[in-house]
Amino acid sequence: MTLPTVAVLGGTGHQGxxxxxxxxxxxxxxxxxxxxxxxAAAAVSEWPPTTGRITAxxxxxxxxxxxxxxxxxxxxAIDALLDGLRSSLSPGTxxxxxxxxxxxxxxxxxxxxxxxGSATEHIKAxxxxxxxxxxxxKTLPAHLLNDLDRPVDCDEFICGDSAExxxxxxSLASAFEGLRPVDVGPLSRxxxxxxxxxxxxxxxxxxxxHDARYRVAGL
Amino acid sequence: MTLPTVAVLGGTGHQGxxxxxxxxxxxxxxxxxxxxxxxAAAAVSEWPPTTGRITAxxxxxxxxxxxxxxxxxxxxAIDALLDGLRSSLSPGTxxxxxxxxxxxxxxxxxxxxxxxGSATEHIKAxxxxxxxxxxxxKTLPAHLLNDLDRPVDCDEFICGDSAExxxxxxSLASAFEGLRPVDVGPLSRxxxxxxxxxxxxxxxxxxxxHDARYRVAGL
Numbered sequence: 171m172t173l174p175t176v177a178v179l180g181g182t183g184h185q186g187x188x189x190x191x192x193x194x195x196x197x198x199x200x201x202x203x204x205x206x207x208x209x210a211a212a213a214v215s216e217w218p219p220t221t222g223r224i225t226a227x228x229x230x231x232x233x234x235x236x237x238x239x240x241x242x243x244x245x246x247a248i249d250a251l252l253d254g255l256r257s258s259l260s261p262g263t264x265x266x267x268x269x270x271x272x273x274x275x276x277x278x279x280x281x282x283x284x285x286x287g288s289a290t291e292h293i294k295a296x297x298x299x300x301x302x303x304x305x306x307x308k309t310l311p312a313h314l315l316n317d318l319d320r321p322v323d324c325d326e327f328i329c330g331d332s333a334e335x336x337x338x339x340x341s342l343a344s345a346f347e348g349l350r351p352v353d354v355g356p357l358s359r360x361x362x363x364x365x366x367x368x369x370x371x372x373x374x375x376x377x378x379x380h381d382a383r384y385r386v387a388g389l
Numbered sequence: 390m391t392l393p394t395v396a397v398l399g400g401t402g403h404q405g406x407x408x409x410x411x412x413x414x415x416x417x418x419x420x421x422x423x424x425x426x427x428x429a430a431a432a433v434s435e436w437p438p439t440t441g442r443i444t445a446x447x448x449x450x451x452x453x454x455x456x457x458x459x460x461x462x463x464x465x466a467i468d469a470l471l472d473g474l475r476s477s478l479s480p481g482t483x484x485x486x487x488x489x490x491x492x493x494x495x496x497x498x499x500x501x502x503x504x505x506g507s508a509t510e511h512i513k514a515x516x517x518x519x520x521x522x523x524x525x526x527k528t529l530p531a532h533l534l535n536d537l538d539r540p541v542d543c544d545e546f547i548c549g550d551s552a553e554x555x556x557x558x559x560s561l562a563s564a565f566e567g568l569r570p571v572d573v574g575p576l577s578r579x580x581x582x583x584x585x586x587x588x589x590x591x592x593x594x595x596x597x598x599h600d601a602r603y604r605v606a607g608l
Contacts, residue, residue: 277577311607324606327588354588355595358496362591365584369546369573372581373608376574381607387543388530388600389592 173222176342177236179203179229179243179251182213185268186242188315189307194220195318196345201225203232203239218318233258238266238342240307245271245282245289252296261300264338267293267360268307270367279371281364290360294331304330304339305360306351309367311374314381321348324383327366328352329359352386392441395561396455398422398448398462398470401432404487405461407534408526413439414537415564420444422451422458437537452477457485457561459526464490464501464508471515480519483557486512486579487526489586498590500583509579513550523549523558524579525570528586530593533600540567543602546585547571548578571605 178190181202190200199222204210210226217224233239233255243251248269259265271282271289284292290305297303306328314322326343328351330336340351354363366384373382397409400421409419418441423429429445436443452458452474462470467488478484490501490508503511509524516522525547533541545562547570549555559570573582585603592601 278574280577281580314607352592353595354591355497358499359588359591361500362584362588365581366588369578369581369585370605372573372578373571373605376572377608379608383606385604385606386589386592387602387604388533389596389598 173198174237175199175201175235177201177203177232177239179232179239179241180247181242182210183242184312185307185315186240187217188312189240189242189268190224191217191220191318192315192346193342194222194224196222198222198345201227201232201235203227203229205229229254230258233263236263238264238338240266240268241293242268245269248289248293249296252293256298259298259301261298262302264302264304264335265293265297266307266339266342267303267305270308271364272368272371278375279368281368287358288360288364290329290357294357302331302335303357304328304335305357305363306339306343308363309370309383311370311381311383314383322346322383323348325350325352325386327354327363329354329357329363331357352389392417393456394418394420394454396420396422396451396458398451398458398460399466400461401429402461402463403531404534405459406436407531408459408461408487409443410436410439410537411534411565412561413441413443415441417441417564420446420451420454422446422448424448448473449477452482455482457483457557459485459487460512461487464488467508467512468515471512475517478517478520480517481521483521483523483554484512484516485526485558485561486522486524489527490583491587491590497594498587500587506577507579507583509548510576513576521550521554522576523547523554524576524582525558525562527582528589528602530589530600530602533602541565541602542567544569544571544605546573546582548573548576548582550576571608
């Protein structure tokens, strides 16, 4: 089976870098999409070598060349990104939302309100017809993702707008050593996943750890 | 150290029964508070024997006699319950909210909106001054709670309006074999805990299991 080509938009960020590198190590062809191709190419050239080839391109070029496009930009940047991508995401493409819609204030981390219910549903409302969507990788600590030799050793919650979208996202997630994907159903479950991330961040801060994440018992 | 007396209001319900019996087994003196004392007394008389004595009383009598009052009624019944309890909860009492503010519709389980942010904060706004509050036991499956010989084998998330309230609730939670309490901070974290419950229910239904619950890795 040939592995699909994956675009990781915002792939030079902390979360995106970890996802791109772990996919590259699992043999995926990865294109890091960035606003600044030159800077992204320079960053990628310094990354450790991987089995799958990792290159850099603009958002548009990366998305056009990929069967799966991972959105790893900050949530605040999503609207502008999607506006610019409307013609580059063709029907059938699987978009994977990994955004964590959280802000940090004096009372600590809090959830960004999304009129659609969640970041993932906010994105769904802005995707061209026929483009499929899954939410995944939201509860994986970026710190751990970038510690490439360490198995992630946790469960990861996958929601999506169809069983097929969830299965494809789960298959991608399985490339991460030590990860068990857990299909939690439709996009309406995304807000709960986002709250798990918020709670993990609160646990990190309170208990002075870096990698709080979840395992589901009884499954 | 003498263990505090614990009132479990709504203790004849599925969740409340499991909590009351596990506390009784750990040696706590438990008073099951119910609208219908006679029915509660009949139910309790058929429960398996425990080290700690378990008796039944009305809501008011149970709350007056206890240092810790667990609210294990359905969330829809909370407002009426708290209205009736205003004079029976004395300052210093620790109230523990275990409600799960979830409704079941055609699209499956969904979260009940609470203007205060969460069920726990909704309750906080209705407690007399000086009464302390923690949220706990929200993600413990009732099914598992009632399987008394089985260790619960999971983490449980504790929020509260002071570090002391959280420590006391954690101490109570530690009476459950196989449970690790995780202090997640102030009451503003309650909605995230409630979303964990919602997600666990979704996982139960989707994967045809009964006891989905959480462990925090990296802690």
